[in-house]
Amino acid sequence: MQKWLDETLRRLNRTTDMNPADGFSRLSYSPEEGEAHQAFREVVTELGLEVKQDEAGNQWAMWHVADGAQAVGVGSHLDTVYNGGGYDGAAGVLTGLAAIKLMKDEGVVPTKNIAVICFASEESARFGVSTIGSKAITGLLDQEDLADIPDREGQTIREVFESFGLDWDTADQAYVPDEGLESFLELHIEQGTEIEDHQAEVGIVRGIACPIRLKVTVRGMANHTGTTPMPKRQDALASIAPLISYVEEEALRRNEALEKRLVATVSTVAIGPNAMNVIPGEVELGIDIRSVNDEAKRQLAEDIRKRCGQIAIDRNVQIEVETLVDNDSVALDETMQKHLVDICESLSYEAIQMDSGAGHDVMNMAVRWPSGLIFIPCKEGISHHPAEYASVADLEKGSRIIAEYLRQKTGDVHENQDRSHSTAGLP
Amino acid sequence: MQKWLDETLRRLNRTTDMNPADGFSRLSYSPEEGEAHQAFREVVTELGLEVKQDEAGNQWAMWHVADGAQAVGVGSHLDTVYNGGGYDGAAGVLTGLAAIKLMKDEGVVPTKNIAVICFASEESARFGVSTIGSKAITGLLDQEDLADIPDREGQTIREVFESFGLDWDTADQAYVPDEGLESFLELHIEQGTEIEDHQAEVGIVRGIACPIRLKVTVRGMANHTGTTPMPKRQDALASIAPLISYVEEEALRRNEALEKRLVATVSTVAIGPNAMNVIPGEVELGIDIRSVNDEAKRQLAEDIRKRCGQIAIDRNVQIEVETLVDNDSVALDETMQKHLVDICESLSYEAIQMDSGAGHDVMNMAVRWPSGLIFIPCKEGISHHPAEYASVADLEKGSRIIAEYLRQKTGDVHENQDRSHSTAGLP
Incomplete structure (x- = not known):
């Protein structure tokens, strides 16, 4: 055999x-x-x-x-x-x-x-x-x-x-x-x-x-990396970078309190214009969240939305969070x-x-x-x-x-x- | 005219x-x-x-x-x-x-x-x-x-x-x-x-x-987003995300102490395999640092290297920092x-x-x-x-x-x- x-x-x-x-x-x-x-x-x-x-x-x-x-x-x-x-x-x-x-x-x-x-x-x-x-x-x-x-x-x-x-x-x-x-x-x-x-x-x-999948789109302002003073920037990537850490930290933290496992990953990144001498004007993150505990999964998605709302205000960028998939x-x-x-x-x-x-x-x-x-x-x-x-x-x-x-x-x-x-x- | x-x-x-x-x-x-x-x-x-x-x-x-x-x-x-x-x-x-x-x-x-x-x-x-x-x-x-x-x-x-x-x-x-x-x-x-x-x-x-340009390559482990428990991951993106914030924060902070302006930007990102259900196994960041103060510029590049070394140890990933350009x-x-x-x-x-x-x-x-x-x-x-x-x-x-x-x-x-x-x- x-x-x-x-x-x-x-x-x-x-x-x-x-x-x-x-x-x-x-x-x-x-x-x-x-x-x-x-x-x-x-x-x-x-x-x-x-x-x-x-x-x-x-x-x-x-x-x-x-x-x-x-x-x-x-x-x-x-x-x-x-x-x-x-x-x-x-x-x-x-x-x-x-x-x-x-x-x-x-x-x-x-x-x-x-x-x-x-x-x-x-x-x-x-x-x-x-x-x-x-x-x-x-x-x-x-x-x-x-x-x-x-x-x-x-x-x-x-x-x-x-x-x-x-x-x-x-x-x-x-x-x-x-x-x-x-x-x-x-x-x-x-x-x-x-x-x-x-x-x-x-x-x-x-x-x-089954996963919840989110697409987070951040719109800042593309500008020259050499001539734009740090305090005047709307850098889409630097604005959203803390969210990548947040997703990981929250999944780790909530896991300890949950009986059924929860995992969450920022798994895709697209950045524009993605050129060495241009400040990132637009970033798209794909986030994948899974648990058989549907409530815990949806709570994290909701908290990610809130966090994005706060980042948009703090950093003067536009952030849109789209739910691509959300199945029981x-x-x-x-x-x-x-x-x-x-x-x-x-x-x-x-x-x-x-x-x-x-x-x-x-x-x-x-x-x-x-x-x-x-x-x-x-x-x-x-x-x-x-x-x-x-x-x-x-x-x-x-x-x-x-x-x-x-x-x-x-x-x-x-x-x-x-x-x-x-x-x-x-x- | x-x-x-x-x-x-x-x-x-x-x-x-x-x-x-x-x-x-x-x-x-x-x-x-x-x-x-x-x-x-x-x-x-x-x-x-x-x-x-x-x-x-x-x-x-x-x-x-x-x-x-x-x-x-x-x-x-x-x-x-x-x-x-x-x-x-x-x-x-x-x-x-x-x-x-x-x-x-x-x-x-x-x-x-x-x-x-x-x-x-x-x-x-x-x-x-x-x-x-x-x-x-x-x-x-x-x-x-x-x-x-x-x-x-x-x-x-x-x-x-x-x-x-x-x-x-x-x-x-x-x-x-x-x-x-x-x-x-x-x-x-x-x-x-x-x-x-x-x-x-x-x-x-x-x-x-003239800029210093760095290429930071992070190698973790690509794996399934749904089945890999949070504590067992080597997520290349989550590992390096804090560096994006570090580059921005340090440029802002050092600017205040410097007479001649310094700017630093993580301007490019490439991620592999970049699929919704796979944990990022590899990430490449492009960093652009500029100042007419060549010493300040090189000091920040050096500190970014050190920070990468620390992240590699803390997160159990490989990080390579390559200098693409460094002109006076x-x-x-x-x-x-x-x-x-x-x-x-x-x-x-x-x-x-x-x-x-x-x-x-x-x-x-x-x-x-x-x-x-x-x-x-x-x-x-x-x-x-x-x-x-x-x-x-x-x-x-x-x-x-x-x-x-x-x-x-x-x-x-x-x-x-x-x-x-x-x-x-x-x-």
């Missing part, structure tokens, strides 16, 4: 080296994401499943055993951030496929249909919009609002979507009706160190902390959590229950179907970075949990049959 | 509107700078001067009256920063030409050659390198070091130089031998408010504060200062003597020839900004000072002659 996992991981990442210096850059709807999807289709075909692409570019690998019946879904994504790792997303796709392989190798034929979904465009790195594929499946996609959002090079979502061979105007046809799926389970690398900190092997996730945290299905905990116990894997600080495709799926999320450890919690790493041993544990889950969910019939089936409402 | 100044200003800027919303972006060796040079050549030809381009793209308008004799030089530049104004540089070129027009209109024929120089690529906005044209003229150009410096789009100096129709390998042939010029005088907008603060009309500059301040010719003050008095223009916080082409010329610098006011000191503005009345005063200076320097012979001459060592 470990050899197959290791080889298939490299195939999905289209690499021989899982930690290249620049990592992997398979951006949303890029040719690189398309190539990874192609690798997925090849592996899936070798496993004897049918595979189809839906109108949003999601890949559906189907093990059809019953006509018109709901499918049990598992899966994750293959796109990455800029210079990301080869496990974020890929681990979930890989272990979903490995579970199928384990079942097939053991001659199990399920009594229900199984779908391994490879979601398109989960990462927000390219457009600031995450989980486009699973949003389309669940009916959460706002096509009109998103169409014209540009990437760094000025290409819009609509444009890259179309260069991916899709039609943005029909992306909503990827919608899956309620009867299409029975449930959904995702596996993902933890991207933190809580499992390791608890000396456990697996995390079963209770809830997902997502609670996952308790019955499924219990089921997964029981499976881990039966397999003698030490599991903890925990929250997720990162968003995943499952947070959209959970709005529609009973859903669950399994974490496996990744080295030192490093993710979104070329050094991202998860061991094949942990990938194997994940695969065995999913296989056991699918066996119990879909029955455990040892027989061979070869029939063609379709599932209601699925591609 | 004012009508001619107003019309010619617009011609040099190739515009009918001197304050368009986006200002002017005539970057170093861009097609836009080339078009402004073309306008210069047309105006010069109408004034009856010869015009030549040298190997560094500088435009030389020559009023030749004596063979092999030194020329008296005046001039400035026509390139701009990104979204700059139409007066920084253009005012000096315009008033130099206007002085020639005044002399011609009055039938003055000089006894010495006069050169109106339009320097190429004075601004550092595109490449972080200033005064390329005057560096080539004065022999201060380091062709090898500069050749491969890229702009924002990755085009190198060598490449844009060549697309300007020039050969980077022969740029040093723009060098002018000592006997080519007798002296040099530049007029520039003040880009500050000292003239206005003293209720004067003109500034005669004593010295130019330039003192201008005292005899010429006295001469210009006397002319202002004779014309009843209220003049102050002052220092320049900005670098100009004259700082290179002053290394080789007795040189002077005249400031005229610009509205509210605003420069490097679309709102940059100087009145035609002030441009006229500047033109009359230069014309009077040229008359006194080159003799004042009222006669008509039409002969062809050349000046030793000039294009």
Whole structure:
């Protein structure tokens, strides 16, 4: 099993080296994401499943055993951030496929249909919009609002979507009706160190902390750095610099008082005109705040707004604070959590229950179907970075949990049959 | 005269509107700078001067009256920063030409050659390198070091130089031998408010504060914003944010104790990976420090280094501080200062003597020839900004000072002659 996992991981990442210096850059709807999807289709075909692409570019690998019946879904994504790792997303796709392989190798034929979904465009790195594929499946996609959002090079979502061979105007046809799926389970690398900190092997996730994202725009006055006396300046960058420290200090301070973790980051900066001899006239900061404690998250956002208001007055600059995203945290299905905990116990894997600080495709799926999320450890919690790493041993544990889950969910019939089936409402 | 100044200003800027919303972006060796040079050549030809381009793209308008004799030089530049104004540089070129027009209109024929120089690529906005044209003229150009410096789009100096129709390998042939010029005088907008603060009309500059420029590179650890607990982060941006405040606070504080002004600015920021859900792993700050008090300037640079060393230890990040530029301040010719003050008095223009916080082409010329610098006011000191503005009345005063200076320097012979001459060592 470990050899197959290791080889298939490299195939999905289209690499021989899982930690290249620049990592992997398979951006949303890029040719690189398309190539990874192609690798997925090849592996899936070798496993004897049918595979189809839906109108949003999601890949559906189907093990059809019953006509018109709901499918049990598992899966994750293959796109990455800029210079990301080869496990974020890929681990979930890989272990979903490995579970199928384990079942097939053991001659199990399920009594229900199984779908391994490879979601398109989960990462927000390219457009600031995450989980486009699973949003389309669940009916959460706002096509009109998103169409014209540009990437760094000025290409819009609509444009890259179309260069991916899709039609943005029909992306909503990827919608899956309620009867299409029975449930959904995702596996993902933890991207933190809580499992390791608890000396456990697996995390079963209770809830997902969805972010509040703020855009802070500061407008001062661009002027010559050499000739503008210090007291006469309206330096947009110097004005807002204390806010960067404030966000970090407040997240640290509030953390101590909160039961559920809160994290906050000034993660993006754009500055204009960004020339050596011109005082910064305009600065844009992107702030990402997360907690499963929605109240604590919103309180910090509110305090950041107040702080900006005070800075605007004190420094004679204009500051605008825009909320880009503000979603409630997502609670996952308790019955499924219990089921997964029981499976881990039966397999003698030490599991903890925990929250997720990162968003995943499952947070959209959970709005529609009973859903669950399994974490496996990744080295030192490093993710979104070329050094991202998860061991094949942990990938194997994940695969065995999913296989056991699918066996119990879909029955455990040892027989061979070869029939063609379709599932209601699925591609 | 004012009508001619107003019309010619617009011609040099190739515009009918001197304050368009986006200002002017005539970057170093861009097609836009080339078009402004073309306008210069047309105006010069109408004034009856010869015009030549040298190997560094500088435009030389020559009023030749004596063979092999030194020329008296005046001039400035026509390139701009990104979204700059139409007066920084253009005012000096315009008033130099206007002085020639005044002399011609009055039938003055000089006894010495006069050169109106339009320097190429004075601004550092595109490449972080200033005064390329005057560096080539004065022999201060380091062709090898500069050749491969890229702009924002990755085009190198060598490449844009060549697309300007020039050969980077022969740029040093723009060098002018000592006997080519007798002296040099530049007029520039003040880009500050000292003239206005003293209720004067003109500034005669004593010295130019050349900058120290530092590049501060911070390397932390890029990681997921949602899953990395606050105490486990190595956030490059949060680590260095206090330095931005430090630079401003120290410049303000030291200013109070110093006789000669000191200014310091964090003017550029680059951040990686600059994605909403990734903790900043790398930050690059550009810092610009200026004073005619070289010791005070270097002391602040040294203290910034120390502060960075402390931050690196406290925050467990790597910080590298690189000195990009560190030039001594330039003192201008005292005899010429006295001469210009006397002319202002004779014309009843209220003049102050002052220092320049900005670098100009004259700082290179002053290394080789007795040189002077005249400031005229610009509205509210605003420069490097679309709102940059100087009145035609002030441009006229500047033109009359230069014309009077040229008359006194080159003799004042009222006669008509039409002969062809050349000046030793000039294009």
